[in-house]
Amino acid sequence: MSSATRRSAVSGAPGLLLAAPQSGSGKTVLTLALLRALARRGLCVASAKVGPDYIDPKFHEAASGLPCPNLDPWAMRPALLRDLASRQAAKADILIVEGVMGLYDGAADGTGSTADLAALLGLPVILIVDAARQAQSVAALVRGFRDHGHEPDREPVRVAGVILNRVGSERHAGMLKASLETIAMPVLGAVPRAADLALPERHLGLVQAGEHADLDAFLERAADIVANAVDLDALARLAAPLALPGDHIAPTRLAPLGQRIAVARDEAFAFAYPHLLEGWREQGAELSFFSPLADEGPAREADAVYLPGGYPELHAGLLAHNEGFLAGLKSAADRRALVYGECGGYMVLGEALTDAQGTIHRMAGLLPLETSFERPKLHLGYRRLTPCRSLPWAGALTAHEFHYASVLRTGDAPALFEACDAEGTRRPTMGLVRGVVMGSFAHVIDGT
Known part of the structure; x- marks a missing residue:
């Protein structure tokens, strides 16, 4: 930082x-x-x-x-x-x-x-x-x-x-x-x-x-x-x-995910905090943007990929068939670029997403995760997070969770974060890590 x-x-x-x-x-x-x-x-x-x-x-x-x-x-x-x-x-x-x-x-x-x-x-x-x-x-x-x-x-x-x-x-x-x-x-x-x-x-x-x-x-x-x-x-x-x-002191911002960060941005991936992206730029990171809905993949020179939250469940059929986007994610992981997803982005990194009508859509398959909106259940609240490893960030974090997705299955992969709620009550670990690919349902906001 x-x-x-x-x-x-x-x-x-x-x-x-x-x-x-x-x-x-x-x-x-x-x-x-x-x-x-x-x-x-x-x-x-x-x-x-x-x-x-x-x-x-x-x-x-x-x-x-x-x-x-x-x-x-x-x-x-x-x-x-x-x-x-x-x-x-x-x-x-x-x-x-x-x-x-x-x-x-x-x-x-x-x-x-x-x-x-x-x-x-x-x-x-x-x-x-x-x-x-x-x-x-x-x-x-x-x-x-x-x-x-x-x-x-x-x-x-x-x-x-x-x-x-x-x-x-x-x-x-x-x-x-x-x-x-x-x-x-x-x-x-x-x-x-x-x-x-x-x-x-x-x-x-x-x-x-x-x-x-x-x-x-x-x-x-x-x-x-x-x-x-x-x-x-x-x-x-x-x-x-x-x-x-x-x-007054201009505070330390959260460190950028990489030097050249490719950020997904369209109606399916619209939930990125402006202060987070601004902080990365001010620390010297170069940001590029791509649209998964337009079948675009991350820039080939990117050393980090950020999939923010949004509404991928409303576009799951299109995303499942956008081979350029999915191949671009896999290529980024293969060249050891850090690939990080939050909430909707996390679900897309998984193996499958079931929409509200019960249709199962293939996702990127980079994390052992299957999620569903068929029986929506609200998950809502602030979270305090401690990374289980030094990536994507080191040190305690504040975050927010807000989604209706349910997890159907997770495979054998380490957790990304230890978590507790706003009152300090310990919650189940959040997210998954597989090599350089990681994500969780938490929207990270700031360090502590």
Whole structure:
């Protein structure tokens, strides 16, 4: 790993954090609409997404025009969080961070919430409240979230304003605003219920941004609705500079898998963390990209191959028949290039994948592994990992597991990682290693 470097902190643009009392409140669509609406005003708008989410950041990028990193307060060290946030703020006129789940919801150990990130970065919180099934009770709800941020056992969190979502009528909006006036909470807008403010979903979240032929039209419609309902000037005035040390350490990043890394990238292999790839480049690695769905193999000069997660189960039939891709993986392993797969990439390195309809598809056959989606079962949670060998990384790691696949069979091969969950409870070992080929269901996020 490269050594840490010291540099002066530049706070850059002021920022806001958009959060909600619970999942399903509509914060992703409102975030996208606000990003596009602010960008249409001529502002350079940067964004970030809290938590281990691969899908929402691509929607952010489509809405704002800038890449969107993850900020994960459970899995990332504070120095990395500050560094990534300050880099984003330095690019823009305003930084908009979208939270995850409810404002105070974190991992199973109670840490890593959106509120924890707000406290670390000093960002004011705008609470997006789904008001569809309430009226005067909204004040009690918002007061609780506001006051909880000032409990003596936690770092302060400031709820600076509210956006009311899924409001039924002007009369409904009036009741909600009158209630919030009693607790002196600024209401930045009341967004009406609208069929245009909906995106399709599948089992791992939203359907990917790249699969929407009319995504730009959707973003324009959403921006029209939200710009008409939200006081954008008042919203921007609430933004505050990042709370950064005057001089901070840019943290050591995870070491690159090799000097020349071939990265699979298409709709089947879309789940690669931007900060991971960026860190490899900054340490001198050269990255090339190839599409398994287009029957491309990794570059012949690559000394490492990275198969990130994604949705290979939706394209298993095509992948099974893409001989150029499969032969390219085998050739890489034969010349002793390190071949590493995460989650979907791990399954493709195995011998067979059974899809949801029960059809068995041949995979690369580089690891003794058979997986299935025929009887989907959710596997979800943060993981602490210790490599059982020095590759792909040395030292303890943080990671996230999220998939519906089941393992039908594993052969005789060593495990890749020792593992425990967020609460420190030991879990079964993860992954397999066969020579230079290795992988697991874990999405690695940072070192510790």
